[in-house]
Amino acid sequence: MRDWKRLTGTVADVDVEWDVPASRLNTFRVGGTVRCVAHPRTEGSLKNLLKALKAEGLPWSILGNGSNVLLPDGVWDHMVVLLDRCSGRLEWPQRDGRSGTVRVGAGMKLAQLLRMCVRHGWSGLEFLAGIPATVGGAVIMNAGTRTGSVEDVLERVRFLDETLDERTATRSELSMGYRSGGIPGGAVVLEAEFRVVAEHPRLIAQKIAGLMRERHRSQPWRWPSAGCVFKNPPGRSAGALIDQAGFKGYRVGDAEVSLLHANWIVNRGRATRDDVLCVIRTVRDGVRDRFGVDLELEVRVLE
Ligand SMILES: Cc1cc2nc3c(=O)[nH]c(=O)nc-3n(C[C@H](O)[C@H](O)[C@H](O)COP(=O)(O)OP(=O)(O)OC[C@H]3O[C@@H](n4cnc5c(N)ncnc54)[C@H](O)[C@@H]3O)c2cc1C
Numbered sequence: 116m117r118d119w120k121r122l123t124g125t126v127a128d129v130d131v132e133w134d135v136p137a138s139r140l141n142t143f144r145v146g147g148t149v150r151c152v153a154h155p156r157t158e159g160s161l162k163n164l165l166k167a168l169k170a171e172g173l174p175w176s177i178l179g180n181g182s183n184v185l186l187p188d189g190v191w192d193h194m195v196v197l198l199d200r201c202s203g204r205l206e207w208p209q210r211d212g213r214s215g216t217v218r219v220g221a222g223m224k225l226a227q228l229l230r231m232c233v234r235h236g237w238s239g240l241e242f243l244a245g246i247p248a249t250v251g252g253a254v255i256m257n258a259g260t261r262t263g264s265v266e267d268v269l270e271r272v273r274f275l276d277e278t279l280d281e282r283t284a285t286r287s288e289l290s291m292g293y294r295s296g297g298i299p300g301g302a303v304v305l306e307a308e309f310r311v312v313a314e315h316p317r318l319i320a321q322k323i324a325g326l327m328r329e330r331h332r333s334q335p336w337r338w339p340s341a342g343c344v345f346k347n348p349p350g351r352s353a354g355a356l357i358d359q360a361g362f363k364g365y366r367v368g369d370a371e372v373s374l375l376h377a378n379w380i381v382n383r384g385r386a387t388r389d390d391v392l393c394v395i396r397t398v399r400d401g402v403r404d405r406f407g408v409d410l411e412l413e414v415r416v417l418e
Contacts, residue, residue: 117173117192119151126167128160129153130200140195141181142247144339145388147189154200158305161201162279165303168194169279176417177303179252180224183341185416188388198222198251202305207235216270216308221251229323238314239268244323245330246342251304257296262326266291270308277301294346294413335373338381344395345378345410353410354378357398360405367393392416 123131131153137146155161168175175194178184202222208215217237219228225243228250232240242263246253254272257265269286276282276299289297298304330336345353357363357377365372366383368390373379380394399410 116150119173119194122167122171122173123151123153123164126160126164128156129164130156135195137186137191140178141184141186141341142339143181143185143341143386143391144382145188145386145391146186147191149186149195150190150192151194153194153196155196155198156200158201161196161198161303162275164196165275165279177251179221179249179255180247182247183252183256183414185341185388185391185414187418198249198303198305202251204306205231207237208311212313214310214312217311218306218308219250220306221249221254221304223250224248225250225253232311233316233319233323236313236316236319237311238319238322239311240309241319241322241326242267244326250307254304254307255296255298256294257291258294260326264291265296265309268309268311270310272296272298272304272308273306274298275303275305281305333376335375335379335381338373338383340373340379340381341414343378344380344412344414345399346413348408348410351408352378356402356406356408356410360398360401362398362401365394365397367397370394372398 123129131151133151135149135152137149138144140149153164155164173194175196177196199222202220204220205223206218208217225246225248229240229244242260246258248258253265259265271283271285273283291297347353354377357372362372363377364374369382369384369386370390371381371383372394373381380391402408402410
């Protein structure tokens with residue numbers, strides 16, 4: 116076991132939890148125990164913590180809402196760093212403007228951001244409705260749907276680069292693509308700015324409600340999951356390929372290819388990460404054998 120207590124004792128303004136069930140940290144509700152979960156209370160303490168981790172060569176990962184990750188089974192001798200206590204602020208455009216940018220901390224959940232957009236009458240981010248992410252996770256993944264992606268509304272992002280220097284990049288400086296935010300590897304997103312336009316709160320709320328109805332009709336929201344498991348190959352639908360290869364309902368332990376949406380694996384009870392990985396491997400091999408298509412994972416498997 117690594118000596119996390121000594122390290123965390125040297126950094127001020129960081130709340131620490133020990134031996135946290137991984138199921139609390141990801142929407143799949145799988146995984147074992149995470150040795151150490153840190154919540155820096157300020158950007159300064161976040162930076163000091165990461166500096167100390169790097170100096171000691173200790174393994175760490177930033178997590179948002181854990182809605183696109185598979186965490187290890189067993190004891191994970193690792194530090195998960197959450198931005199929920201240091202990066203949740205929000206700044207609106209000027210009141211008299213018809214359009215502008217909202218500046219939002221990476222630790223804020225999209226659901227909260229959207230509630231505030233409705234209350235303050237700012238439109239443009241409705242396409243994010245139902246994506247159970249933080250702002251940071253949504254930027255890293257360039258999250259989106261057929262109705263829009265983060266890249267369509269992102270104006271600017273502030274982040275710590277790999278050497279922990281603070282940097283700002285405009286949308287045009289990032290090579291964003293399908294489910295890829297183009298943020299340099301190893302960077303930590305601190306804040307994003309999104310374009311919004313003034314709109315009547317009732318119209319924004321109606322649009323969000325319509326998108327949520329459509330989601331609940333076509334996606335298996337009853338069971339824990341990480342949403343789509345594979346990226347869509349160019350010009351094709353991963354879900355359709357998996358369905359046509361006969362995998363709907365395919366199950367290992369409690370991990371099951373959803374009957375409603377074949378690109379979702381759902382946790383029907385006590386699925387382990389190994390169960391999910393086993394389903395992933397079998398589906399991938401089956402689709403390759405049947406259609407000659409290599410499905411690429413959208414979900415990130417953390418080691
Ligand atoms: C029910 C459901 C529906 C979904 N629907 C959609 C959808 O419609 N469209 C879509 O695109 N996705 C969807 N997803 C997947 C998921 O919500 C997105 O990929 C989302 O962007 C992940 O955000 P997160 O905050 O949960 O990130 P996490 O899953 O916690 O992390 C994802 C990756 O981002 C990194 N990361 C997170 N925050 C930061 C940060 N601040 N700085 C640096 N790195 C960071 C993590 O290290 C990890 O590598 C869905 C998931 C579920 C469970």
